Amino acid sequence: MTNQSTDDHGDIKIRLLLADDLPAVAALHAAAFGPGRFSRTAYRVREGAADVSPHCHVATRATELVGAVSMTQIAVGKVASHWLLGPLAVHSSDTNKGLGQRLITAALQSVTSHATPQATIILVGDLAYYSRLKFEAIPHGQITMPGPVDPARLLIWRGPDGTREIPSGLVHAVGPSSHRI
Numbered sequence: 001m002t003n004q005s006t007d008d009h010g011d012i013k014i015r016l017l018l019a020d021d022l023p024a025v026a027a028l029h030a031a032a033f034g035p036g037r038f039s040r041t042a043y044r045v046r047e048g049a050a051d052v053s054p055h056c057h058v059a060t061r062a063t064e065l066v067g068a069v070s071m072t073q074i075a076v077g078k079v080a081s082h083w084l085l086g087p088l089a090v091h092s093s094d095t096n097k098g099l100g101q102r103l104i105t106a107a108l109q110s111v112t113s114h115a116t117p118q119a120t121i122i123l124v125g126d127l128a129y130y131s132r133l134k135f136e137a138i139p140h141g142q143i144t145m146p147g148p149v150d151p152a153r154l155l156i157w158r159g160p161d162g163t164r165e166i167p168s169g170l171v172h173a174v175g176p177s178s179h180r181i
């Protein structure tokens, strides 16, 4: 899995998240989102989940962590084969270099290669940004989050060919608790 999930172009490398990265990821999130981040609905979904999961990736320049995308296994309704993408954050000095899209691409490739064939990826974010990577709006009411979310920002990736079925129901995290970031 490691080789397929490593992107080595330029001086910034994309690789899988390791437990040792968690303090730097927490600092990146604090800088990018501020103290209000813990009240966001996507954070609340992640509260019961492990911080290091198979498709999480980071961007590093030498030993410095400059970007990260988290992936949390979720159930939608009773089907636990889906993933929540986020937070996605890139250090402010490295934005607009394509890093965000490289991180998302690594996560999508990882899900394509290693998750179940029906796996989809849900996120809360701007369609204008994520549509570049084949995310689309979810029909209003089909998927609900355990807290307030602007329905126009609730997006889904339906596999590399965009044909996987959109699941229905309430989103909740799957898996054991561990230390939070």
Ligand SMILES: CC(C)(COP(=O)(O)OP(=O)(O)OC[C@H]1O[C@@H](n2cnc3c(N)ncnc32)[C@H](O)[C@@H]1OP(=O)(O)O)[C@@H](O)C(=O)NCCC(=O)NCCS
Pocket (backbone or CB within 6 Å): 032, 033, 087, 088, 089, 090, 091, 094, 095, 096, 097, 098, 099, 100, 101, 102, 124, 125, 126, 128, 129
């Ligand atoms: C949003 C974020 C991850 C983008 O990372 P990035 O590495 O700069 O993104 P990329 O270089 O891959 O893409 C840059 C392009 O996306 C556009 N873009 C960035 N944020 C956008 C947004 N919210 N909506 C629409 N377009 C956006 C840029 O204008 C740029 O457009 P261009 O290619 O036409 O010049 C980064 O700015 C960040 O960490 N922001 C703070 C945290 C945050 O808001 N995270 C997203 C949560 S949903």
